[in-house]
Structure formats: structure tokens, C-alpha cells
Amino acid sequence: MKLRLWLFIIVITLAVFIIDALTPPGMAVWLVYALPLFIAARNFPKKKVYLFTAALSALVILGTVPPSALLTPDIAFNRIAGILAGWAAAILFVRQRERQESLRDMDEKLKILLEESPVGNFLVQDGRFEFLNDRIPEILGYSREELLAMENVMSLVYPEDLDKARKIMEDFSAKKGDRRCFEIRSVRKDGGVIPVETLTIVTQHKGKPAVIGIVMDISGRKELEKRQRDFIAMMTHDLKSPLTTILGYSDILISKKKEEPDTLEMLESIRRNGDKILDMVNYFMTVFRMEAGELRVRLAPEDPSEILKEMEKNFTAVAARKGISLKVEFAPMEKTLLDRAYMERAISNLMENAFNYAGPNGAVSLSAYSGTREMDRRRKNRGFLAISVSDTGPGIPPDEIDRIFEKYYQSDAKTNGGARGSGLGLAVVKTVAEAHGGRAAVESAPGMGSTFKIFLPLRGTA
Secondary structure, X not given: OOOOHHHHHHHHXXXXXXXXXXXXXXXXXXXXXXXHHHHHHHHOOHHHHHHXXXXXXXXXXXXXXXXXXXXXXXXXXXXXXXXXXXXXXXXXXXXXXXHHHHHHHHHHHHHHHHXXXXXXXXXEEOOEEEEXXXXXXXXXXXXXXXXXXXXXXXXXXXXHHHHHHHHXXXXXXXXXXXXXXXXXXXXXXXXXXXXXXXXXXXXXXXXXXXXXXXXXXXXXXXXHHHHHHHHHHHHHHHHHHHHHHHHHHHHHHHHOOOOOOOHHHHHHHHHHHHHHHHHHHHHHHHHHHHHOOOOOOOOEEEOHHHHHHHHHHHHHHHHHHHOOEEEEEEXXXXXXXXXXXXXXXXHHHHHHHHHHHOOOOOEEEEEEEEEEEEOOOOOOEEEEEEEEEEEOOOOOOHHHHOOOOOOXXXXXXXXXXXXXXXXXXXXXXXXXXXXXXXXXXXXXXXXXXXXXXXXXXXHHOO
């Protein structure tokens, strides 16, 4: 129940006069201060506690009957001493309460900071955990009790990294404030190995050196770095082969003093490889723009059937070389607003993906159709163009369907003798489709092949 100061003062006033009348001289002073001040200090703000103390001091003086009793040395001493003691008690009570509130507030903030931190926090002393938050058990797969019971935290280090960890600990001085930041692999309870990044600092705990720090699971970052490295390696390798051919034939042509019958053939090879490099450079530029969020389409009226004819021409030789059946089907279509360069890149990505996964003696089909669908009450019939690429490959597991268009994601399905890609091809498809106001979709099941579709609004409608 919340106390009201005015009511509290009235009650205490009555108590002062009653106690003063019933107790020996001076005794009332000590009785009326103890409990009222304690209650006031716990229930009222600081200013009100001091106001109450002043009021109580006045009551003690006014409670002297008759007033001439104040001239009596023993009574005067007790009254003055009581008033001074009351003020001292009020100040001490208020300051103690403020310290307790400050400590409670700090404890609450530290608890939030440590227990709800997105990274693991720990205190290690003599090779054992003295404290850890809930994030560390989540990272390592152990319970808090199991980690606290471990004799040596080094048992969590991956065996191949033990020497590295020991060297770090040897170099770690016992000087307070010494800091270290390092990456190391750790072993989870289930046997899995995860890379972690640790930031530590030397401190003192119970008079002895200890180490406090944070630990973060960097598995996602390491996987991303690996895929980026693989992407760069693939890009370098793919550029090297056609460039070698171009430079080799160029040297031959330069050394020739007159035209020969095979000159035209070499020039055509140079042209083909030059086109290949240009196509690759355009692809990499598309990827970089997509990564930077700067991919912008330039729409112009285009005949989709012309794009499909170009795709058929480009992949006929690929189908023959890999022994895969290629089927292209489409009906005459009206022009629609497209960015031809980006759309050709997206369809090429789907075709390359299909040929990589179609399997021996498999089949790949490219088709297109248009239709309408109900979207909303204002615009019920919305026209769309669908471009579909199907293959007879192993299909996509259900747990991968939702991630197949993610950047750098690669399916575990085996390719048809093709190299693993960068994990960006389907991400480019999705980005290009959405930049046109459309979307990308996939239909697949294990052992049933896959069908990828790009849905585009007709006539540039959104």
C-alpha cells in the first residue's frame, strides 16, 4: 500500500505527544525517530524523507511541555542529540537505499548484457570455466553444468589446433589487461567441428589471474569466404583457357608474313573465344551489380521467341557434346518489355544448370507460354509470360527447395560431370526476374528432375 506523507506526519505527530507523555524525559526522542525514519526512508523519495525529518525535529521541540523544560540540561541535551541523530539516520538511510537501488539496477543490466548477449561470454581461471552465459552451451552443444564441470577447457579445442591453442596460452602473459583475438576450431558435444573467433583479456578474480572473453560461432562467415574463394578460383580458371587460345593464335598471326588457308579458321577461333570472354565478363558484372544491389534493367519491346531461338542456337552444340536431348517449344508471342541482355543471362544460367544436372542420356527442355491470372479486384486479369527450363536430373531434396535461390547456396545433388558452380547462377535468375517485376520458381522432387520457371508481367505491367 502506498503511504501518503501528510497522513504519515499526522500519525507520527500524535505518536510523539503520546510517547512524550508516557515516557521519561528525553526517552521519547529516541523512540519516535527509529521506526518512523526507517519507514520513511523505505517508502518516500529523498526530498520527502528530509521534509519528514525536519517536521519530526520540530515536533520533538514542540513536544516539550512546558517549553521552559528545554532549559533543563538533560532534557535539552537529549532533544538536541535526538534531532542530530535523526538527521544523521535519515541521510544514512537514504544513501543506503540509493546504493541498494543502484546495485540492483547494475545487476539487472549485467544480467541482461551477459545472458541475452548474441555472443558467448565466459570467465576462465586455472583452465576451468568459472562463469559462462547461455550462448556458449548453444554454440558447443553441451549443458552449462557439463561445461562448468570440465577439468580443462582445452578439451574443447579441435586436436589439430591444440598446438596453436597452447602457443596462444603460453604467449598469454598474466599481466592484467593483456588482450588476444584469435580464430580456432572447437569440437561440439556431437563431434561436429566449428570455427570460432575469441576475444580475451587478462583480469583478476579472487586475487588470482583469470581470463574473460567472448566467443562467436563464425561457421557462416567461413563458409561464405570459402565460396567466395571458390568463385574467384573458378572465374580465374574459366578466363585463362580462352585467353590462352587467343594469345596463342595472335602470336601465330603476327609471325606470319603472308596469309595462308588456315588463317581464317584461326581468326574464327579467336572471335569465338573473344565472345566467350565477353560473355563471362558480362556475367561477372551482373553478379557484382547484384551483390551491390545495383542491378537495374532497361526495358525495351522485345520478342521473347527471338530470345528462345538464340538460346536454342547456343546450346545445340552443348547438347550434342554431352549426349543430352534438347527440346525447345514455344508458340508465336507478342512483344513485351524486357531487358534482353539480362534476360538472356538468366535463361542461360537455367540452361547451363539443366545440362549440368540432366544426367547421361538425359533431356533438357526449354519452353515459353503466356496466360492470365487473377490478382486483385482492381486488376483481375493480369497477363504474364512464363519461361520454363526442365531437366531429367536427380531433382532437389525438399529441405533445399526454399534455399535454392539463395546466394552462394549449392545443392548436394551430383552434376553430370560438370564442375560445381559459384552458387550465384540461380540467385542471378531470381534477381533478374524480380527486377522485371516478376518472380522465379522451381518445381522438383528427388528422382523426378527439376523445372525452373521465370514469370514475367506482359507489356511491362506490374
